[in-house]
Amino acid sequence: MKIKDIIAVLDEMAPLAYAEDFDNVGLLVGDRNAEAKGVLVCHDALEQVIDEAIRNNCNLVVCFHPILFSGLKKITGANYVERSILKAIKNDIAIYAVHTALDNHKNGVNKIFCDALGLVNTKILVPKKDFIRKLVTFAPVENADAVRNALFAAGAGKIGNYENCSFNSEGIGTYQGNSDSNPVVGQKHEFVKADETKIEVTFESYLSKKILDALFVSHPYEEVAYEIYDLRNELKNIGLGMIGELKTARTERDFLQLVKDAMQAEGIRHSQYRDRPVKKVAVLGGSGSFAISAAKRAGADAFVTSDLKYHQFYEAENELLLLDIGHFESERFTKNYMVDFLKEKIPNFAIILSEVNTNPVKYF
Template sequence: MTDTHVQTVLQFMERHAPKRFAVEGDPIGLQIGSVKKRTAKIMVTLDVLEPVVDEAIANGVDMIIAHHPLLFRPIKQLNTDTSYGRAVEKLIKHDVTVFAAHTNLDVADGGVNDMMANALGIRDTKPLAPVTEDSLKKIAVFVPRNHADAVREALGQAGAGHIGDYSHCSFSTDGKGAFVPGSGANPYIGSKGSMERPEEERIETVFPASIERNVIRAMLDAHPYEEAAYDIYSLENPGKTYGLGRIGKLDETITLREFTERVKQAFGVNGLRVVGDLDKKVKKAAVLGGDGNKYTMHALREGADVYVTGDLYFHVAHDAWMEGLAMIDPGHHVEQIMKKELAEQLQSWLEEQKSSTEVIISEINTDPFQFL
């Protein structure tokens, strides 16, 4: 077993939380360091503050994966007399790579907002504020009958033909192909210069546009022909929607007071702010990690009884209160739920790759607020 290249870790992160999911202008991705080196120990953190950097150095960490970007705004100067400047200086001196997955990790399936919704017992969720849609395409490929099953299986394994709770969905029609192998060909069927009319199947299946390259590659690898014939169509059918926040239903109707206690326990907070009648019954709940003020109207339009988010503004709370939407603000820092779950996901994947790279979790509390 050997250490993993940083570039390989970034490939995992791209599959887990694609950059295309990020809100425009969000400074995600590699922030400090090189993709060419290997990493022996990775630390997952919410924030990259100077104490977190010191923690990483003390633990022999050579790569940090953070939710909140260290380089969030353009740097006009780097003063190493400040805590921020010292943090950057230490990272560079100790060759610690820093990578940020922010709104793309919020949006992704299994990302921060799914983690928070699961912790609160919110089921049958959908995105609260849509960001993008993965449009659908169809592939139609012509293959000799004795290889049709192999090609169908390859397409299914690549992610094509997934419709709802069903996988490997496809449709086939029988027919005859026609071709004449040229002088430079190495035909699987037939002879050079002779017309061939083999029995073939036309296999059709749909797939998300984002995996087109993988689908085509898988099909070509399984196809016996030297030159496979296939078509790609764009579809008008709606694809899967991805977005910020989640909205769904609780298993049972409970009071706002009871749900507030659930929020405190789920996120390990001693206190929080609540808007609304504590005896109000809640069933439909929305959650959005971080600052979700501007998505309050989304929660109202979707019929949420209660909306859990951080950094709540006074006047936003007023508006929600007057419209009958209960709100719970446990703080921005509850996004730290991502540390443990992302670390476990990454460590499991590394072990599957037979990598010796270790993943640890930052133990530093970066919440600047205290409740007294």
Template sequence: MKLDEIVSYFEELAPTAYQEEYDNAGLIVGDASMEVKAALLTLDVTPEVVLEAIDKGANLIISHHPIIFRGIKKFTGSSYVEKTVAAAIKNDIAIFAAHTNFDSMMGGVNLSIARKLGITDLEILQPINNGLFKLVTFVPVDSVEKVRDAMFKAGAGQIGGYDCCSFGSEGFGTFRAGDNTHPYVGQKGEMHREPEVRVETILPKNILARVVEKMIEAHPYEEVAYDIYPLEIPYRQVGLGMVGNIEEPVASVDFLRQVKEVFGAGVVRYTALSRQVIKRVAFCGGSGASLIGKAIESGADIFITSDIKYHQFFDADGRIIIADIGHFESEQFTIELFYEYLLKKFPTFAVLKSRVNTNPINYL
């Protein structure tokens, strides 16, 4: 199998267009045209993980955290990053990462937390506000269904649980065809007035180019007029964190014990138990301190995340319980999702889970 097939699949699953600005998700080491024999899945890439890949015959490592976030100016082996990348290149091992783009998807990192804790009725805690566009085109009456269907098949028109969403309004388009044109209707050199339908639909930015391409292919006009508008409305299918409900209320301290056990946390740091029972749970795998306000607004009884600083715990202010379970602990089950998605798409491809514990933190 070509590496590009896996890269393309992940781009459909978790488009890099949705990664945070600081991030470096995607193919980091390797040639997209190379043949891959097996993939090793890990949360982090370290020299030990590269050695494991060599030992297991895997020439692709898929990680959650990118091994490189910023540019590297030297390869002297003076840091674990340089050692890791050098070892991968030397042994023809590709490295691919799906990070904050995977964090932001409904089926991403936070889904693994929800599954482990039995949280349902899931919603994105902080939807992105720049992920949707409106595409408008003008179509002769006899071609409206063909053009609209082409846009729908390319993925446009999805609003929550509804698909094939669009709007049409009738009007007239005017044009005059030049000498070197081949007009679908009208005559060269003559002003033409054609009954048309303004067709508009909504779509996420990661499929914009594909939808426009399919729309143009289906449109009968030689020169297709269309407009693209960015929409400043929340895209509730993509964003950071999640919130949902557990089936039966659980005493706060019992829920914290459950969380500690499920995630194998060496310690759980938490604020005062301002709620007697837990019913509504907000959570964010990885560093989620920036979402404390959103968690409170969501009406959650508790917010589970990691990397909370001392003064940030004060933000709970009796309005919510904040529980820090550790960065590694909160994201460790991401590997299970990678495994599930890859085997579903490529059932005969060799996918392996790393046995290296890459958590750099120990607890007494």
């Protein structure tokens, strides 16, 4: 097995196309064509984690946070990032990061967060925008099924919990080929009126090339008529944060204790109590202050996240309870999920969970 084969599985778990534009995900260090010896899964690919990979004969480190986030102009070992990269390169260890690609996945970071708190009826809090396109094409009636099925196989026609979604209408198509044409129906220079089916399907934008390849291969015409539109629809199954419900409402103090125990938080900063029960809960693993307003709009009684600044606690405005449980704590179980996913997809291969605690924040 090569590293690129494991990358294909990782892209199934956390498609890189789901990542935010600011992020740096994917293969950060190493040769994708190298033979894979073993995989070490961690939260942060620090130097001590690279040492752990060396001890366990793992030449691929899969991390949640990218150790390389912004550009480097030199690699001299002057800081913790450069030291990690140098050691990885010297020991032929590849590093692959998932970060917001897994944040945005419906089964990723925030679903793990929800499950840890026992939330039910979960849905995405901040759906991803500008990610959906629509293909409109026209095929001879007798070929419509084949074209449509090829588009479905390439990933088109998925809407929420439904697959193979399309809209089809019958009409008359016209064309007239020139001297260089080779029409499937009719002759050169002949004005042709043909019974055609108009096929409309939506798809995630990163699939554009795959969708068009499927269209051109399956379509019988020499020149394929098609249109692609960018849609303003939100993609409800992809995005940041989640909101769900506790099975039973709790007092605010009981809820804080639940969160502290479930996420193994050593301390929780929170906004002023509202003296109201907590039933509907929003979560966002990592830095989530940008989603406070979204949690309010969704009617959350509490919003659990991390990295809140002093003045951001004022934004609770007695509308919800804000909890800052710590960045690492809010993503605590992510690496366990990654290990379980890889073990299920690649059985009988060395997939190791890192034992190094990379949380840089300590409590007195």
